[in-house]
């Protein structure tokens with residue numbers, strides 16, 4: 001099982017469990033997380049969610065082999081039908097509080113998804129990056145808006161244009177994470193925070209989350225729609241193909257041939 005999904009003491013825990021591929025996320029993994037979140041939304045016994053990875057890796061982001069397969073020119077299906085979209089919409093619209101615990105690398109959508117969580121805890125070995133441009137792509141799922149709002153334009157540009165990775169302290173400084181923990185304490189701390197949420201009045205948490213997110217709801221939806229227009233086209237463009245091939249051939253991509 002590449003996603004471990006369990007419900008215990010009112011918490012739905014989703015754990016990336018594909019360490020041999022650095023927890024890279026396949027379509028099937030997105031779908032199983034989307035299904036679990038949608039089921040939790042209807043299940044009154046679930047009062048909080050926890051998303052985590054392994055002590056050495058959160059996730060290497062979207063599986064690049066999956067990207068290559070879904071980048072076939074004859075793939076006319078809309079982006080909305082993709083399991084990644086189902087997952088991100090389920091997460092972004094989840095009415096229950098979501099805790100994330102990040103240790104090791106959180107690449108691409110691994111960082112973007114944090115922008116849609118409520119409490120984000122990072123281990124001192126956490127490393128974040130959004131290297132969409134380096135893959136011939138563009139930001140996705142609201143990161144162009146949310147990261148820029150959080151970090152400020154110039155700092156977000158370093159992350160979104162240059163693809164520069166950043167460590168837990170910088171993530172804390174910019175407001176992407178709530179707290180940094182020693183790696184060995186991260187999971188237990190995040191579970192304890194989730195347990196605190198479970199004990200609180202669910203309706204108060206629901207309304208508080210709704211109010212906190214109200215102002216950004218429409219702008220985030222607009223950003224996601226705009227990003228998707230470009231992302232779908234870029235996924236099938238030669239720049240992205242060169243980037244994916246280069247990754248698997250363990251070489252630097254050569255973008256000089258593209259205008």
Ligand SMILES: C/C=C/C(=O)SCCNC(=O)CCNC(=O)[C@H](O)C(C)(C)COP(=O)(O)OP(=O)(O)OC[C@H]1O[C@@H](n2cnc3c(N)ncnc32)[C@H](O)[C@@H]1OP(=O)(O)O
Nearest residue numbers: 020021022024060061062063064065105107108109110140
């Ligand atoms: C809509 C969503 C958008 C996005 O999420 S865009 C972001 C996509 N992700 C990436 O570009 C990250 C690619 N991966 C990496 O940069 C590195 O990995 C890490 C920094 C995460 C870790 O580096 P290291 O510790 O040196 O591990 P390793 O040797 O590169 O990887 C171990 C095995 O895992 C496979 N793997 C890693 N990431 C992915 C991936 N994203 N998709 C598919 N496979 C991946 C490799 O190929 C390799 O495999 P083998 O052992 O056979 O050589």
